[in-house]
Amino acid sequence: MKALKLLMYSAALSVGGLLTTACSEDILYIPPVANNTADEFYQDESQINQAVMAIYNGCLSFPQSSHWNMAEIRSDNIQVNIALVQRDYSDISNYSASSQTVQLQATWTDLFEVVYRANILQQKIEPFTFARVEQFKAEARFLRALAYFDLVRYWGPVPIADKVSGIEDSKNIPRAPIADVYRFIIDDLKFAADNLPAAYAAVDKGRATKWAAKALLARVYLTGYGYPLRDASMLPLAKQQLMAVYAAESPATFSVAQNFADLFKTPNDNKYAVFEIQYISGGVGLGSTVPWDQGNTFPPFWSPYNAGGPDIQVPVAFMGANWPKIDRRKAATYDSVVRNPTTGLIQAGRPQFTKFLEKGTTAPQNNRDYPNNFPIIRFEDVVLMYSEVLNEESTSGVPALALTLINRIRTRSGLPAYTATSPEAASKDAFRAAMLKERRYEFVCEGHRWFDLVRTGNAIPVMQQFKNTTVTNFQPKLDEHDLLFPIPLVELRINPGFWEQNPGYN
Numbered sequence: 295m296k297a298l299k300l301l302m303y304s305a306a307l308s309v310g311g312l313l314t315t316a317c318s319e320d321i322l323y324i325p326p327v328a329n330n331t332a333d334e335f336y337q338d339e340s341q342i343n344q345a346v347m348a349i350y351n352g353c354l355s356f357p358q359s360s361h362w363n364m365a366e367i368r369s370d371n372i373q374v375n376i377a378l379v380q381r382d383y384s385d386i387s388n389y390s391a392s393s394q395t396v397q398l399q400a401t402w403t404d405l406f407e408v409v410y411r412a413n414i415l416q417q418k419i420e421p422f423t424f425a426r427v428e429q430f431k432a433e434a435r436f437l438r439a440l441a442y443f444d445l446v447r448y449w450g451p452v453p454i455a456d457k458v459s460g461i462e463d464s465k466n467i468p469r470a471p472i473a474d475v476y477r478f479i480i481d482d483l484k485f486a487a488d489n490l491p492a493a494y495a496a497v498d499k500g501r502a503t504k505w506a507a508k509a510l511l512a513r514v515y516l517t518g519y520g521y522p523l524r525d526a527s528m529l530p531l532a533k534q535q536l537m538a539v540y541a542a543e544s545p546a547t548f549s550v551a552q553n554f555a556d557l558f559k560t561p562n563d564n565k566y567a568v569f570e571i572q573y574i575s576g577g578v579g580l581g582s583t584v585p586w587d588q589g590n591t592f593p594p595f596w597s598p599y600n601a602g603g604p605d606i607q608v609p610v611a612f613m614g615a616n617w618p619k620i621d622r623r624k625a626a627t628y629d630s631v632v633r634n635p636t637t638g639l640i641q642a643g644r645p646q647f648t649k650f651l652e653k654g655t656t657a658p659q660n661n662r663d664y665p666n667n668f669p670i671i672r673f674e675d676v677v678l679m680y681s682e683v684l685n686e687e688s689t690s691g692v693p694a695l696a697l698t699l700i701n702r703i704r705t706r707s708g709l710p711a712y713t714a715t716s717p718e719a720a721s722k723d724a725f726r727a728a729m730l731k732e733r734r735y736e737f738v739c740e741g742h743r744w745f746d747l748v749r750t751g752n753a754i755p756v757m758q759q760f761k762n763t764t765v766t767n768f769q770p771k772l773d774e775h776d777l778l779f780p781i782p783l784v785e786l787r788i789n790p791g792f793w794e795q796n797p798g799y800n
Contacts, residue, residue, distance in 0.1 A: 298497065298498055298499065298500050298501065298572060302347045302348075302350050302351045302572065302580060336418035336419070339424045342415070342418070342419055342422065342430060343426075343430070345411075345414070345415050345418065346430050346433050346434065348411055349408060349411040349412050349415060349433070349437045350433075350437065350501075350572070351580075352404070352407050352408040352411050352437075353408055353437060353440070353441075353571055354573070355404045356404070356440075356444075356571060356668075356670075357571055357582065357583075357668040357741070358583045358584065358587050359397075359400055359401045359404045360401050360405065360444050360448075360741070361668075361740065361741025362584070362587050362588065362739075362741065363382070363383050363386065363397050363401070363587075364386060364397070364398075364401050364448060364779075365741040365742075365744040365745060366738075366739060366740075366741050366743065367383045367386050367387045367606075368386055368744045368757075369743035369744040369747065369757075370609065370612070370743070370747075370756060370760040371612065371734070371738050371743050372387060372606060372607075372609070373606075373608070373609045373610075373764050374387040374388065374605055374606055375605045375606075375607055381605065382395050382396055382397035382398075383397065383606075384605065386398075388761070388765060388768070388770075389757075389761070389770045389772060389776050390770070391779060391780065392780060392799065392800065393780040393781060393782055393783040393786065393795065393799060393800065394782075394783050395780075395782075398779055398782050399783075399784055399785075401444075401448070402445075402449075402782050402785065405441040405444055405445050406445075406455075408437055408438065408440070408441040409438050409442065409455060410455075410458070411434075412434040412435065412437055412438035412441075413438070413455060413456065413457055413458050414458050415430065415431075415434045416431060416434055416435075416456075416457070417457065417458050419431060428489040429490060431485070431489065432485060432486040432488075432489035432490045432502075432507070433486070433501060433502050435482040435483075435485050435486050436482065436483065436486035436490065436506065436510070437502070439479045439482035439483045439510065439514075440510065440670070442454075442475060442478065442479050443510070443513075443514060445475075446472060446475040446476065447517070447745060447748070448778065448779050449778055449779055449781060449796065450472050450778045450796060451469035451470055451471055451472055451475070452469055452470065452475060453467040453468065453469055453470065454467070454470045454474065454475060454478050455467060456478070465788055465789040465792070466789065468792075468793075473523060473525075476514065476518050476523065479514055480511065480514060480515075483507050483508075483510055483511040483514065486502065486504070486507035487504050487507035487508045487511060487535075488504075490502055490503055490504040490506070490507055491503060491504065492504050492505065492542070492547075493546065493547065499564045500563075500564050500570065500572045500667075502569055503547075503568075503569070505538075505539050505542050505547065505548070505568055506568050506569035506671060508535045508539050509535070509536075509539045509568045509569070509671045509675070509676050510670075510671060511535050512532045512536045512539065512676070512679055513532075513671070513675070513679065515528040515529070515531045515532035515535065516528070516532040516683065517745070517749045519532065519749075520748075520749030520750055520751065521749050521751050521777075522777075529683060529686055529687055530687070532683050533683045533684070533687065536676055536679055536680040536683060537680070539568065540676055540677065540680055543673060548566055548568045548673040549566055549673055550566070550673055550674055550677065550702055550703070550706060551566045551674075551706075552706055553622075554622055554623050554706065554707060555622075555626040557669070557672070558626075558649055558652075559666060560652060560657075560665045560666040563666065563667040564667065566672070566673060567667075567669040567671065567672045567673065568671040568672065568673055568675075568676065569669075569670045569671045570667040570668060570669050570670060571667060571669075571670060572667055573664065573665055573666060573668065574665055575657040575658050575659065575663045575664060576657075576659065577659040577660070577663060581659075581660075581662055581663030581664055581665065582650070582662075582663075582664040582665070582666065582667075582668060583661065583662045583664070584650045584664065584668055585597065585601070585648070585650045585651040585664045585666075586599060586600075586601050586602060586661040586662070587601075587602055588601070588602070588606075588647040588649070588650065588651075589601025589602060589646050589647060589648060589651060590602070590606070590607075590646035591643075591644075591646070592651070593632050593634070593641070595634060595635055595636070595653075595654065596632075596648075596651065596653045596654065597651060597653070597655060597658070598656065598658065599658060599660060599661040601646065601661075607644075608628050608645040608646065608647065609760075609764060610764075611763075613628060613630075613645050617735060618709065620708050620709065621707050621708055621709055621735060622707050622708045623707050623735050623736065624735075626649065627647065627648075627649045627738055627739065628645050628646060628647050628648060628649070629643070629645070629646065629648045630643050630644060630645040630646070631643060647738075647739050649738070649739045650664070650666060650668070650739070651664075652665075652666060668740075672737075672740075674703055674737075675736075675737070675742075677699050677700075677702055677703060678699070678700065678703060678732060678736065680699055681695075681696045681697075681699035681700045681729065682696075682726075682729050684696040685722055685725045685726065685729070686722070688722065691714075691719070691721075691722075692714075692719040692721075692722065692725045696725065697711075697712050697713070697714070697719060700712060700728070700729065703732060703736060707736075712728070726750070730746060730747075730750060734746070748777055753776075753777055754772050754774070754776070754777070757772055758771070758772045773798070775796065775797050775798025775799070778796050779796070780795060780796055780799035780800075781793060781795055781796060781799075
């Protein structure tokens with residue numbers, strides 16, 4: 295597995311520099327038409343493979359820039375103390391972000407960087423006929439779809455770019471309707487599912503598989519079934535993909551981890567999840583920032599590098615009685631007990647997220663160098679989505695299989711199983727509420743909660759109540775415009791007046 299990660303690093307040095315230079319203009323990820331250095335690089339299969347690795351390398355920022363600073367921070371899993379410090383994530387958390395909020399531009403740029411790298415790969419690979427051509431195309435399109443899925447969920451209508459364009463042409467790409475963006479994503483993932491292998495040799499473990507494409511496609515369909523598209527035709531399509539991935543569970547592919555905490559430990563990278571962002575420490579630029587981003591104040595016997603700061607807090611209601619203590623996920627997700635392993639003394643601590651922190655690790659060389667992978671698609675997500683779909687399609691109560699599936703996650707976590715007579719199975723709506731709670735406990739700190747609230751139509755009432763009870767004198771009255779972010783001002787200025795800002799923003 296380390297070989298793949300080091301290949302990503304090599305690719306970043308040899309190809310990434312070309313792409314970064316090409317993307318330095320204040321435009322939509324489009325390089326100058328003439329780039330002799332780039333033209334000279336894509337000469338054989340080895341160099342094309344490095345270009346594919348450069349696309350993966352572009353995803354290294356997603357867990358921080360997209361999943362944490364944009365999605366998790368926006369949800370009721372995080373409480374930001376605005377009295378302590380003013381940060382971009384404070385504005386995002388408290389619904390005061392504007393088109394000039396730097397984090398919005400950073401995330402937009404990170405996502406479109408991956409789109410650009412995927413597009414140039416598609417262009418440069420055309421003359422080749424070696425055996426892995428279709429696989430490489432499929433990997434590029436899978437990662438492009440991954441980026442576009444975040445783009446459309448954050449900003450709604452966004453420009454669709456399926457090829458490399460010149461500067462002037464790029465200025466005139468319109469924002470496509472949300473439904474069109476979803477069709478574009480679905481087309482990419484269908485191609486990926488048809489052309490990616492089911493598994494790889496050990497040296498390539500961690501690359502996207504057909505199962506990763508099918509699982510992401512299922513998530514896209516399930517999201518399309520909900521807000522904002524509310525397309526009922528997508529529900530059976532999600533079920534079809536989920537059935538296929540669920541049937542592929544095995545010790546050699548992916549599975550439900552019997553010990554929840556094992557999911558986030560470096561020795562188990564690429565063991566349980568369907569697809570992960572690959573990290574490795576060692577000061578080579580391939581480390582993770584996630585433990586540092588999500589923590590508060592690490593004692594030196596937990597980590598040699600302190601965490602982000604005290605302004606990010608675990609909500610009191612979340613860490614309290616609302617989350618049963620018997621749920622093993624609770625202790626594995628956050629910690630307030632700082633026990634010195636040498637003296638045995640317990641020092642005062644404040645609850646902080648330690649889900650991705652391997653306490654006692656000496657591996658990182660700085661706070662951006664943690665080694666453990668970040669899951670983009672866990673098999674547990676497949677299980678819970680499958681359960682949700684079965685409930686949604688039912689016309690006569692909660693199906694037995696839906697209960698069996700959610701109970702796989704609950705009993706593994708130490709919680710009692712639901713039965714046909716449980717209140718949670720009394721109606722479709724009751725099961726929906728139980729599913730939303732289960733997903734919250736399972737995926738906290740992984741960037742799912744905000745998207746789950748939005749697609750199920752719960753974001754506005756849940757977040758309004760949460761903010762009213764956790765933020766002193768919270769002013770905004772949340773409405774539908776808060777479900778999207780404003781288009782970054784820099785992007786609007788590329789071709790003034792061509793794009794309209796999202797409703798409710800200047």
